[in-house]
Amino acid sequence: MIEKVAEGILWVAGRDRFMPDSHIFVLGNVGSDDLTIIDCGIVEMGDYKLGELESYGISIKQVKRIIMTHTHLDHIGCLGEFLKQGPHIELWVHKDEAMYLEQGDDRIVYGNKMFESMIRSQYAIPAGFFEFKVDKKLEGEEILDVDGNSFRVVHIPGHSIGSIGLYDEARRIFISGDTIYADGAVGRYDLFSADAEKLKESLEVISNLQIDILLPCHNRIVKGGADQMVKNTVQYWIPLLR
Numbered sequence: 001m002i003e004k005v006a007e008g009i010l011w012v013a014g015r016d017r018f019m020p021d022s023h024i025f026v027l028g029n030v031g032s033d034d035l036t037i038i039d040c041g042i043v044e045m046g047d048y049k050l051g052e053l054e055s056y057g058i059s060i061k062q063v064k065r066i067i068m069t070h071t072h073l074d075h076i077g078c079l080g081e082f083l084k085q086g087p088h089i090e091l092w093v094h095k096d097e098a099m100y101l102e103q104g105d106d107r108i109v110y111g112n113k114m115f116e117s118m119i120r121s122q123y124a125i126p127a128g129f130f131e132f133k134v135d136k137k138l139e140g141e142e143i144l145d146v147d148g149n150s151f152r153v154v155h156i157p158g159h160s161i162g163s164i165g166l167y168d169e170a171r172r173i174f175i176s177g178d179t180i181y182a183d184g185a186v187g188r189y190d191l192f193s194a195d196a197e198k199l200k201e202s203l204e205v206i207s208n209l210q211i212d213i214l215l216p217c218h219n220r221i222v223k224g225g226a227d228q229m230v231k232n233t234v235q236y237w238i239p240l241l242r
């Protein structure tokens with residue numbers, strides 16, 4: 001399923017099966033050849049995601065870069081499938097997770113040993129599958145300009161060490177990855193590189209943003225009036241994170 005959620009922002013819904021599959025967002029105008037994709041999805045979802053883009057008239061040739069909100073398997077699993085179709089595409093990842101990817105260290109990708117063995121038997125993933133060259137190592141505060149809209153990279157560690165969000169201040173749109181979801185939920189903070197204290201600080205950063213449209217990478221997206229929900233979610237979780 002593909003849907004336009006705002007001018008220059010398309011949403012391709014994740015297709016959860018026995019494992020969650022992240023949503024992806026496409027930034028830029030449909031005819032542009034400077035498109036940015038946020039996240040990819042779980043292993044074997046490349047054809048579905050790229051098929052949805054094609055049905056909307058978008059070719060992978062138009063995609064300049066993929067930015068990862070973070071590198072968990074349900075977001076990065078089909079990155080290799082995207083890059084095989086579009087070897088020209090740049091990969092942008094926060095520096096704290098880029099370091100792992102470039103060394104083929106997949107501890108963040110899997111999160112823990114139990115998931116690793118479950119997933120590797122399910123998908124027969126060979127060792128070294130998650131070694132990628134990162135073209136731009138983000139630090140936070142970079143500004144991405146796409147077809148007249150600008151998105152600020154916000155480093156929000158906690159769910160994972162290099163989690164980022166993208167904030168369009170003018171339109172009050174926040175792409176939140178797995179850090180905060182609609183309906184009162186926040187990302188889990190027990191996996192490798194997660195940190196409850198940092199998640200708490202990141203939620204405080206998020207609650208200081210004005211957010212009308214909330215675009216998390218799982219479950220429901222909020223197409224307007226998200227601000228009070230976001231602030232209530234943060235209020236609820238702050239005392240629980242210690």
Ligand SMILES: [Zn+2]
Nearest residue numbers: 070072159178
């Ligand atoms: Zn995650």
Ligand SMILES: [Zn+2]
Nearest residue numbers: 022072074178
């Ligand atoms: Zn996820």
